[in-house]
Amino acid sequence: MTERKVTMHIDWTRCDGRGLCVELLPELLTRDDWGYPVGRGGSEIAIPQNLEYAAQDAAALCPTQALRLHK
Amino acid sequence: MNSVFDQALWAVGRGSGVVAIVLLTLSVLLGIGGRSGRAVFGMPRFAVTLVHRNVSLFSLLFVVVHVVSLFLDPFAQLRLVDFFIPFLGAFKPFWLGLGTIAFDLLVVVTITALLRNRIGPRMFKAVHWLVYAMWPVSVLHAIGNGTNGREPWFLVLAVFCVMAVGGAIAWRLHEDFVEYRNVRRQETR
Numbered sequence: 362m363t364e365r366k367v368t369m370h371i372d373w374t375r376c377d378g379r380g381l382c383v384e385l386l387p388e389l390l391t392r393d394d395w396g397y398p399v400g401r402g403g404s405e406i407a408i409p410q411n412l413e414y415a416a417q418d419a420a421a422l423c424p425t426q427a428l429r430l431h432k
Numbered sequence: 433m434n435s436v437f438d439q440a441l442w443a444v445g446r447g448s449g450v451v452a453i454v455l456l457t458l459s460v461l462l463g464i465g466g467r468s469g470r471a472v473f474g475m476p477r478f479a480v481t482l483v484h485r486n487v488s489l490f491s492l493l494f495v496v497v498h499v500v501s502l503f504l505d506p507f508a509q510l511r512l513v514d515f516f517i518p519f520l521g522a523f524k525p526f527w528l529g530l531g532t533i534a535f536d537l538l539v540v541v542t543i544t545a546l547l548r549n550r551i552g553p554r555m556f557k558a559v560h561w562l563v564y565a566m567w568p569v570s571v572l573h574a575i576g577n578g579t580n581g582r583e584p585w586f587l588v589l590a591v592f593c594v595m596a597v598g599g600a601i602a603w604r605l606h607e608d609f610v611e612y613r614n615v616r617r618q619e620t621r
């Protein structure tokens with residue numbers, strides 16, 4: 362089995378800090394004092410396999426389309 | 433000519449229209465609530481977005497039942513062209529035309545909303561703002577065209593809807609509408 366590594370990229374030119382992604386990925390993201398998401402790894406966040414679906418939801422529901430998933 | 437069937441069509445046509453107005457009102461409230469970025473109506477933010485989408489799709493479903501049942505109804509004298517081109521109606525063309533406009537806008541808004549991630553947030557938003565025209569037009573259509581449109585019970589319902597949406601729009605225009613607006617503003621000062 363080859364291991365696929367999914368990462369999620371936060372596009373800060375688009376992010377408006379609406380907080381949907383933080384609700385859907387509480388294991389990976391918190392909000393800073395201004396409401397913007399913070400995760401370990403800055404704007405390139407490694408997604409463990411069990412959170413792939415949640416990450417897909419977060420990307421699809423982001424109101425500003427600021428999240429992109431890379432495999 | 434089956435008069436019981438005609439009666440039923442007419443009742444379904446009016447009833448579905450009233451339900452559609454209520455659902456459209458809820459949809460606007462949920463849309464504005466979602467835009468605030470806050471966890472409104474006791475739901476997390478992502479749920480507000482999803483419920484907004486589903487209520488909107490249900491409102492379109494009821495509008496479709498509304499126009500199809502009245503199309504089949506012999507009294508309403510609807511023609512296919514009245515679905516798409518306003519003010520050509522055989523009966524109360526002005527008020528019917530408002531319904532046509534609202535229907536067309538609803539279709540366009542729904543299609544672009546479902547394609548949001550493909551057309552991009554700018555295009556989506558530009559089209560989505562048509563809802564602020566569509567909602568009042570649909571309410572005027574209901575009052576002007578409806579058999580029950582000027583009866584007290586409907587007017588009370590309409591006043592409730594107008595107050596709810598009016599209040600939500602006032603909140604939308606308030607400077608502290610968006611969550612974190614306070615801290616973000618202080619920081620850039």
Ligand code: HEM
Nearest residue numbers: 424456459460463464466467485488489491542545546563
């Ligand atoms: C009955 C039709 C609809 C009505 C009346 C409606 C109403 C609204 C309103 C009033 C807003 C706030 C806009 C603003 O002031 O910036 C909004 C936002 C939104 N609507 Fe709708 N909407 C409808 C259909 C839909 C559908 C079908 C979807 C999804 C498939 C959708 C997705 C969204 C999203 C994602 C937002 C949030 C945009 C943001 O957070 O920036 N809407 N809607």
